[in-house]
Amino acid sequence: MIDIHTHVLPDLDDGAKGEREAERLLQSDFAQGVRELVFTPHYYGKKRSLESFLRQREEALEKIRRLVPAGMKTRLGAEVWLTGVNDPSNETLCALAIEGTKCVLVELPFEERWNKGLLLKLFSFIADTGYQPIIAHIERYREIVKNPTLVNSLVKMGCLIQLNTGAFLGRSTQKLAFTLLKHGLVHCLGTDAHDETERPPDYKQAKELVKSKGYFKEWTRVQTRMRQILKNQRVENTCTPIKKVLWWYK
Ligand SMILES: [Fe+2]
Known part of the structure; x- marks a missing residue:
């Protein structure tokens, strides 16, 4: 399995x-069946120049390469x-795209409305x-939770959609996670693992739950x-758009 976030x-x-x-997180992901992992540290443009970010990222990788x-x-x-x-x-x-690909993981505002400038x-x-x-952890944005059909438009525009594995496990995110999965609107999965206690890798648990619900395909x-x-290939992108539903908040 691949952990892209x-x-x-x-x-x-x-x-x-x-x-x-870092070593224990890598071991945990590996034990859960992850065989390819992408390091995706946060990049906040204004706080750090690109050059210094790339240098520090390389140094951090050097420290753990052997682990x-x-x-x-x-x-x-x-x-x-x-x-x-x-x-x-x-x-x-x-320059921040995933090594060897033409895809870059981006994080959008969580609570605020998405402005026209962002979509442009x-x-x-x-x-x-x-x-x-x-689009990182699609289940975490207020705009999407309010109106999941927006995912159809993002995909139509050419965005790829990443879901956190934890979204299948959380009570508030599960419904959206399975809806997106069923509609073919998920292109990537990631644990978004940060640490061993609050946000640990949970790939295996998510896989088992998805399998038990009959969505292994x-x-x-x-x-x-x-x-x-x-592999830098065109992504198979067939999906069925989500329809607007009135029962979503109930
Ligand atoms: Fe993240």
């Missing part, structure tokens, strides 16, 4: 603290914060560069899509 590189963001915690379990492949990436105001340039976004930024990034944004399809992304 992690905060395992040590001491770069609010993720792993120190090499030992990666044998049999696990890793790649560098980032989780880029976009708001629609003073966002990183398209060149910067391309996503659109122009796709149109001008040919790269694709992967859909789960496998997402794994195939992630393999395509990492």
Whole structure:
């Protein structure tokens, strides 16, 4: 399995603290069946220059390279914060794409309304560069929870959708997670693992639950899509749009 969203590189963001915690997170993911993992530390444009971020990311990787379990492949990436105001340039976004791909993981505002500038930024990034944004943890945004049909529009625009494995397990996110999975609107899965206690890797638990509910075929399809992304191939993108439903909040 592939974990496309992690905060395992040590001491770069609010993720792993120190090499030992990073090592234990890697071992936990590996024990759960993850064989390819992408390091996606947070990138907040205004706080750190691109050059210093890339240098620090490389140094963090050097510290733990020897601790990666044998049999696990890793790649560098980032989780880029976009708001629609003073966002990183398209060149910067391309430089932060997942190693060897034309896809970059982006995080959008959680509580605030998504402004026109943000949607234009996503659109122009796709149109001008040919790269694709992967929208991180789609289940966590107020805009999406309020109106899940927005996912149809994001996919139509050319975005890829990432769901946290924990979304299948949480009471408030489960319904949305399974709805998106059933409709073919999930392209990537990630644990978004930060630490061993509050936000640990939970890939195996999620897989077992999905399997027990009869959606293993859909789960496998997402794994195939992630393999395509990492091979820099066009992602199989058939989906059935979600219909607007009135019962969503009940
Ligand atoms: Fe994250």
